Amino acid sequence: MADLANLDLSDTEVHKFQADLDEILGHIARLNEIDTANVEPMAQVLYAAADTATWRGDRECPPLGTDVALANAPQAGGGYFKVPKVIER
């Protein structure tokens, strides 16, 4: 799971999290006790509104701008976010 989630963990962390997650998943297993045969899954809280209620007007809005958007980048250059080399030649 740590690999899938791109988390580098220490051995101590692996040990502790294994125990924690086992216990939590043990509790979550109780979901199997409840009958949900004819129940539609609820992905979002819904309330009565027109289908178009969430549409925005087609108006021009000023974007943040490159400099502002890059201001928090750990490494930026030439108007881009910079990352370590992905492909070695």
Added chain:
Amino acid sequence: MDFPSLTIGRIREGLLGHSFSAVELAREALQFAEAQNPSTNAYLRFAPERALAAAARVDQQIARGEEPGPLAGVPIAVKDVILTQGVRTTCGSKLLAEYVPPYDATAIVRLERAGGVILGKTNCDEFAMGSSNENSAFGPVRNPLAPDRVPGGSSGGSAAAVAQGTAALALGSDTGGSIRQPASFCGVVGVTPTYGRVSRYGLTAFASSLDHIGPLARTVRDAAVLLGAIAGRDPLDATSAEAPVPEYTQALDGNVKGMKLGLPREYLKDLTSETGDLIAAGVETLRQLGCQVREISLPATDYAIACYYVIATAEASSNLARYDGVRYTFRSRDSGTLSDMYRHTRGEGFGAECKRRIMLGTYVLSAGYYDAYYLKAQKVRALIAQDFARAFEEVDAIVAPVSPFPAFKLGEKIDDPLQMYLSDIYTITGSLAGIPCMSVPCGNTAGGLPVGMQILARHFDEPSMFRLADAFERAGPVN
């Protein structure tokens, strides 16, 4: 200035009667908050320039004879998961220790437009994940009423600031109880509005189908005024609701005679005896006010924690994927390759609770487990929502405890995540259903620890919720 008893009404009186100016008040409030802060660690940083500029605008309005906004001059603390342009916003995380947002959250824009004065940013559990505020990368917050105890979480700093008087009002965020539980632990009012009532534009996402922004205050009236100022449709948040925003203060008429209230039996079995006694006394007060209280059943409650910790962690694992060392300030020094950068940045940057939830969320969404966990949890969520819908056919509001127990000791539960999760049982159900819910002070334990009573209402029926809470507040604490 007696900061711990300041209300919106008193500030307004003082400003319009020229007893003090907004700038004078802001200066004094900052001084008081900075002096008090070391005892609680409620604020992570102050924003004096922004506060004084906002206060100066209010003074100019008054000088010009204009009607100042409903929050004119009111010192407000903002949880550090809500973006403030130019003022560092860390989410209680090492990962965002240096992050300076390029824009304001909509709630911030509205709050300042209403005349509010933002004093600073408050401490919280990392990315709002926790029930004790002990998961902050910048140290825990102490409960101002009992320094060896937690203030609750994750909006612990906001609740502590309001309780201590270092802010008159605060903004918090609530995903599974993060406004109501700290409000209960610190003896203040905390409101989780209907899902979609307040725009989340600029609220750092934790679990998008559950996240709310809401007020913390010392009185129900003040909470209602703050909610009125920030609520309403926002084109920048597609989940914000179109429904018109009522004038909430008009509901504070004390007229609760004949109101039908439900007391869910599933919420009364795991209480510590003192909390149970106080809630029972609170219910008796409501009866004396003329409410008709009946026992109701919300049978899916027993599955709520399991349901929540699948849905919230699934959404969190996805929302927190963006903290990868590319865009948000922190990158591990050990970033030789792209993959190293991701793994080490996240491994070094996230605290234990975030890592646990990211892994749990990744697991429940992973191939082969999706149906068994995530889809199943969404179905159980529907059952929980149906429980409430059925109950509201019979009653106008539901009253319940907020937490099974009052504020616990620092360190008491931090090593046992499941025990910590289980303490959210009474707040999580309302969050899953998306209904408005709040904590209003009920009374104190023999040891002087506050206990909050929770009031839950139908979608968008904040007025009934406030009416009941206000009448209860006026009747006085039960002991």
